[in-house]
Amino acid sequence: MKRQLQRIYMALIVILLYAPIITLVVLSFNSSKTRAKWGGFTGKWYAALFQNDTIMEALYTTLIIALLAAVISTVIGTAAAIGIHSMKRRARTVFLGVNNIPMLNGEIVTGISLMLLFLAFRVRFGFLTILLTHITFCTPYVILSVMPKLKQTSRYTYEAALDLGATPLRAFFTVVFPDIMPGVLSGFLMAFTLSLDDFVITHFTKGAGVDTLSTKIYSEVRKGIKPEMYALSALLFVTVLVLLLLVNMNPQDSKSAPTFFRDAEGRRHFRFSRRFLLGRLVPALLVILVAGGGIYYGARAGNGNTNDQLIVYNWGEYMDPEVIDLFEEETGIRVIYEEFETNEIMYPKVKAGAVAYDLVCPSDYMIQKMIDNDLLAEINFDNVPNIKNIGSVYMEKSRAFDPENKYSVPYTWGTVGILYNKTMVSEPVDSWKILWDSKYSDSILMQDSVRDAFAVALKYLGYSLNSTNIQELSEAQSLLISQKPLVQAYVIDQVRDKMIGNEAALGVIYSGEAIFTQKENPDLEYVIPKEGSNLWIDSWVIPKNAQHKENAEKFINFLCRPDIALMNFDYITYSTPNTEARKLIEDESIRNSTIAFPDDEMLADCETFQYLGQDADELYNRLWREVKSK
Amino acid sequence: MSNKLINLVDITKVYDGQTVLDELNLYIRENEFLTLLGPSGCGKTTTLRIIGGFENPDRGQVIFNGQDITTLPPYKRQLNTVFQKYALFPHMSIAENIAFGLKIKGKSRQYINDKIKYALKLVNLEGFENRSPSLLSGGQQQRVAIARAIVNEPKVLLLDEPLGALDLKLRQDMQYELIRLKNELGITFIYVTHDQEEALTMSDTIVVMNQGYIQQIGTPEDIYNEPQNAFVADFIGESNIFPGLMIEDRLVEIFGAKFACVDEGFGRNKPVDVVIRPEDIDLVKPKKGIITGRVTSLIFKGVHYEMDVMANGVEWTVHSTDMVPVGEEVGIWVEPSDIQIMHKPESEDEEAVSLEES
Numbered sequence: 001m002k003r004q005l006q007r008i009y010m011a012l013i014v015i016l017l018y019a020p021i022i023t024l025v026v027l028s029f030n031s032s033k034t035r036a037k038w039g040g041f042t043g044k045w046y047a048a049l050f051q052n053d054t055i056m057e058a059l060y061t062t063l064i065i066a067l068l069a070a071v072i073s074t075v076i077g078t079a080a081a082i083g084i085h086s087m088k089r090r091a092r093t094v095f096l097g098v099n100n101i102p103m104l105n106g107e108i109v110t111g112i113s114l115m116l117l118f119l120a121f122r123v124r125f126g127f128l129t130i131l132l133t134h135i136t137f138c139t140p141y142v143i144l145s146v147m148p149k150l151k152q153t154s155r156y157t158y159e160a161a162l163d164l165g166a167t168p169l170r171a172f173f174t175v176v177f178p179d180i181m182p183g184v185l186s187g188f189l190m191a192f193t194l195s196l197d198d199f200v201i202t203h204f205t206k207g208a209g210v211d212t213l214s215t216k217i218y219s220e221v222r223k224g225i226k227p228e229m230y231a232l233s234a235l236l237f238v239t240v241l242v243l244l245l246l247v248n249m250n251p252q253d254s255k256s257a258p259t260f261f262r263d264a265e266g267r268r269h270f271r272f273s274r275r276f277l278l279g280r281l282v283p284a285l286l287v288i289l290v291a292g293g294g295i296y297y298g299a300r301a302g303n304g305n306t307n308d309q310l311i312v313y314n315w316g317e318y319m320d321p322e323v324i325d326l327f328e329e330e331t332g333i334r335v336i337y338e339e340f341e342t343n344e345i346m347y348p349k350v351k352a353g354a355v356a357y358d359l360v361c362p363s364d365y366m367i368q369k370m371i372d373n374d375l376l377a378e379i380n381f382d383n384v385p386n387i388k389n390i391g392s393v394y395m396e397k398s399r400a401f402d403p404e405n406k407y408s409v410p411y412t413w414g415t416v417g418i419l420y421n422k423t424m425v426s427e428p429v430d431s432w433k434i435l436w437d438s439k440y441s442d443s444i445l446m447q448d449s450v451r452d453a454f455a456v457a458l459k460y461l462g463y464s465l466n467s468t469n470i471q472e473l474s475e476a477q478s479l480l481i482s483q484k485p486l487v488q489a490y491v492i493d494q495v496r497d498k499m500i501g502n503e504a505a506l507g508v509i510y511s512g513e514a515i516f517t518q519k520e521n522p523d524l525e526y527v528i529p530k531e532g533s534n535l536w537i538d539s540w541v542i543p544k545n546a547q548h549k550e551n552a553e554k555f556i557n558f559l560c561r562p563d564i565a566l567m568n569f570d571y572i573t574y575s576t577p578n579t580e581a582r583k584l585i586e587d588e589s590i591r592n593s594t595i596a597f598p599d600d601e602m603l604a605d606c607e608t609f610q611y612l613g614q615d616a617d618e619l620y621n622r623l624w625r626e627v628k629s630k
Numbered sequence: 631m632s633n634k635l636i637n638l639v640d641i642t643k644v645y646d647g648q649t650v651l652d653e654l655n656l657y658i659r660e661n662e663f664l665t666l667l668g669p670s671g672c673g674k675t676t677t678l679r680i681i682g683g684f685e686n687p688d689r690g691q692v693i694f695n696g697q698d699i700t701t702l703p704p705y706k707r708q709l710n711t712v713f714q715k716y717a718l719f720p721h722m723s724i725a726e727n728i729a730f731g732l733k734i735k736g737k738s739r740q741y742i743n744d745k746i747k748y749a750l751k752l753v754n755l756e757g758f759e760n761r762s763p764s765l766l767s768g769g770q771q772q773r774v775a776i777a778r779a780i781v782n783e784p785k786v787l788l789l790d791e792p793l794g795a796l797d798l799k800l801r802q803d804m805q806y807e808l809i810r811l812k813n814e815l816g817i818t819f820i821y822v823t824h825d826q827e828e829a830l831t832m833s834d835t836i837v838v839m840n841q842g843y844i845q846q847i848g849t850p851e852d853i854y855n856e857p858q859n860a861f862v863a864d865f866i867g868e869s870n871i872f873p874g875l876m877i878e879d880r881l882v883e884i885f886g887a888k889f890a891c892v893d894e895g896f897g898r899n900k901p902v903d904v905v906i907r908p909e910d911i912d913l914v915k916p917k918k919g920i921i922t923g924r925v926t927s928l929i930f931k932g933v934h935y936e937m938d939v940m941a942n943g944v945e946w947t948v949h950s951t952d953m954v955p956v957g958e959e960v961g962i963w964v965e966p967s968d969i970q971i972m973h974k975p976e977s978e979d980e981e982a983v984s985l986e987e988s
């Protein structure tokens with residue numbers, strides 16, 4: 001009975017531990033694209049995986065970094081272990097402690113601190129920083145695995161070798177090294193595995209255009225999970241598993257090793273197999289891999305030198321990948337494409353200058369901040385003749401943050417307005433006022449962000465949404481507090497889902513999302529209230545430290561081409577400022593949609609956000625906290 | 631045996647504030663079999679490691695053939711060591727172990743093979759070439775270690791308690807083999823042991839050490855028969871050591887009884903230490919002895935009996951092939967030449983103070 005229970009318990013634990021991975025592996029063989037149903041067994045995702053160039057490149061980068069990091073950290077770690085081993089007891093304890101701390105340290109802490117270090121020393125982020133980072137976090141593990149072997153070796157054999165005339169170096173390699181070999185090898189494999197596996201630390205220290213498998217998987221998964229990623233993750237799991245098995249297979253008991261001396265015939269046989277495997281075969285394979293991959297990718301990359309590059313830093317999912325392919329084909333310029341999630345993540349990276357981005361796509365207020373901080377280069381509009389396709393009203397609106405239209409070219413834009421359900425709201429909606437109507441108590445959705453919430457109240461009161469006047473702001477605050485009982489929820493992304501699901505009557509929403517919601521639920525209607533609202537513009541800018549400014553201008557010009565702007569509009573679905581592109585939109589309902597393309601007069605009272613400075617930021621935040629906590 | 635091959639001058643070694651060797655002076659002649667003898671922790675191994683180059687002395691010099699080699703690294707010294715723990719290379723065969731030094735010197739294959747054969751024959755391990763060290767017995771390993779050292783034809787062979795781990799019979803065999811080797815090869819041996827019998831059997835010269843000081847240097851006979859202080863006397867063999875009073879030349883008083891002796895020059899009425907070996911005490915009829923006592927214990931020791939005799943308030947240990955039963959009254963008689971008189975140490979420190987070389 002007790003036995004039975006133990007077994008069940010064991011089985012449960014094993015299932016819990018491995019269920020996720022088994023799911024992953026199973027799904028990687030599922031021919032149906034959705035997770036929900038089994039469409040039969042297939043290997044096509046694996047095939048697709050190996051045909052995907054960017055993934056193969058990431059694989060190669062991963063392997064070469066893992067290999068180099070493992071080799072270098074093994075050398076450093078072994079040397080360090082020897083050094084520590086020969087120290088006096090007290091010093092040894094101290095150093096082992098020092099060695100252990102980085103291993104216990106949170107990965108994220110290690111990652112961020114390394115990033116800061118590189119920033120402080122103005123090291124360019126890229127392949128080298130990843131490699132240095134991996135060496136850094138692998139070395140302690142090598143030390144840890146070599147130390148016990150060193151402790152087992154007798155000091156006297158080393159001295160005996162010296163005594164017989166061997167120099168310290170030779171004595172080490174002929175006498176000590178064979179003894180600690182198992183520890184060194186398992187250290188090496190450990191380092192290799194760790195490096196292969198690492199995501200967090202790599203994420204913080206990688207540069208533009210360099211990806212390891214794990215960062216690649218991460219960025220792909222952000223865009224929506226593709227079955228190829230299951231296949232890739234499954235392969236990664238299997239590789240790491242095999243490596244770990246190899247590490248643990250290492251002879252821990254060195255005493256058993258010499259038994260094959262026993263008879264004169266074939267006496268080396270047993271040792272040879274392991275030696276051969278770990279000492280010859282594996283390194284040989286790795287060398288072939290590196291050399292072969294190097295030649296392959298060298299040949300591929302050979303036709304482009306770094307002058308033909310362009311490093312683009314854009315929002316996630318903010319450009320049709322085909323546009324990049326087309327540009328590369330037409331110009332021969334290789335585009336290195338990096339993504340960010342928020343302006344606030346982008347800003348410090350550009351400011352630090354670790355990666356010299358050539359083209360960045362920030363929002364209005366952030367562009368202002370970047371201009372203020374002298375981070376941007378003036379665009380040479382002689383190279384951007386297609387600027388003529390951008391509607392003048394957008395250039396006009398851009399002056400709020402780029403007063404002379406010198407630094408930025410509008411890419412997408414949108415408004416903030418009220419989305420309402422016609423079946424629940426019968427009266428005409430044209431003012432922010434309706435959000436304070438107690439009729440709609442508990443069916444109003446507000447944006448859960450400071451500036452957006454205050455923008456609504458300030459505009460309703462007739463003030464600028466960039467107001468820093470304490471009087472105006474406290475009025476807006478009281479207004480928001482008085483609205484609170486009516487509000488169903490303060491949310492961000494859920495406005496869309498809740499409105500589609502008829503869960504609320506009114507919601508404050510971005511125009512780009514409004515179009516999408518209308519498709520899903522025809523009862524929804526979007527208005528920009530007559531008091532005016534927020535108009536946001538994301539524009540292309542060129543950082544001052546760009547290395548390929550002319551390429552960047554070429555690309556801007558390319559993006560302003562009507563057919564290209566159309567491709568991007570179809571992909572992103574946010575309004576395009578490109579009036580020529582708009583004319584090419586086939587779907588009439590969209591071409592004439594007042595949501596996507598409101599009249600100029602509807603935009604008359606709309607303002608872009610401006611950067612208000614730190615003091616104002618703090619004031620806004622304090623007032624907003626008070627609203628939320630009342 | 632005249633040339634000073636190695637000369638240690640004022641060697642001082644301090645570990646963690648503890649002085650392990652204190653201004654040690656010692657020379658070794660060519661072809662000499664010199665033994666460092668002393669209790670555990672007295673600094674024997676340290677001395678040897680300084681000669682071998684594995685430790686640097688904090689002060690003092692090591693002179694080899696007239697040259698200062700104090701800081702010369704071990705692999706440049708013309709010495710070879712047989713380590714206390716054998717220190718064979720576990721991942722090499724016996725032959726590879728022996729060939730190690732020769733390969734480094736770049737000797738030819740033929741030469742190396744001949745040497746391996748010769749050395750294995752010398753240590754009675756013919757045919758062991760391809761075995762692994764871990765499969766050998768302790769004695770065999772030790773012999774391999776010796777073979778590995780001597781194929782290099784060193785001027786000096788340093789041996790640190792090479793026989794310590796062996797059983798009595800094997801130890802005796804190996805002692806003979808070592809002496810044979812020394813005679814055959816004409817190598818100078820510096821040998822470390824804490825086994826006084828081993829030292830007495832094998833050495834030309836014995837250096838008795840205690841707490842980092844040399845207590846006495848001399849031939850085995852000197853050391854045994856004329857220990858210069860109580861420590862040496864006590865350490866070498868069993869002894870009766872009594873406080874005494876040197877009344878005049880050739881007359882010493884022990885516990886009120888006057889004994890004739892052969893020592894001179896200690897002055898009159900001077901307190902001294904008196905050493906009498908147990909086997910030098912003759913038990914005679916009461917009255918015929920110098921003093922009278924009673925046997926209090928009797929143990930059979932194989933070759934002889936060991937008896938304790940209570941006389942004049944102290945116990946005298948006596949070795950004799952004749953047995954006297956417990957309770958019997960006996961007289962104690964000692965030949966004057968068997969009485970050894972020593973200076974009394976004036977302070978505790980002096981007990982370990984190094985004496986001038988004899």
Ligand SMILES: Nc1ncnc2c1ncn2[C@@H]1O[C@H](COP(=O)(O)OP(=O)(O)OP(=O)(O)O)[C@@H](O)[C@H]1O
Pocket residue numbers: 645646650668669670671672673674675676677824
């Ligand atoms: N590396 C070291 N660090 C600190 N102390 C040491 C070291 N080596 C030796 N000692 C100390 O020096 C003293 C003399 O040691 P040594 O090994 O020379 O003694 P020994 O005469 O060879 O003793 P044994 O007969 O036990 O081998 C001992 O007290 C020992 O603890």
Ligand SMILES: [Mg+2]
Pocket residue numbers: 674675676714790
């Ligand atoms: Mg010792």
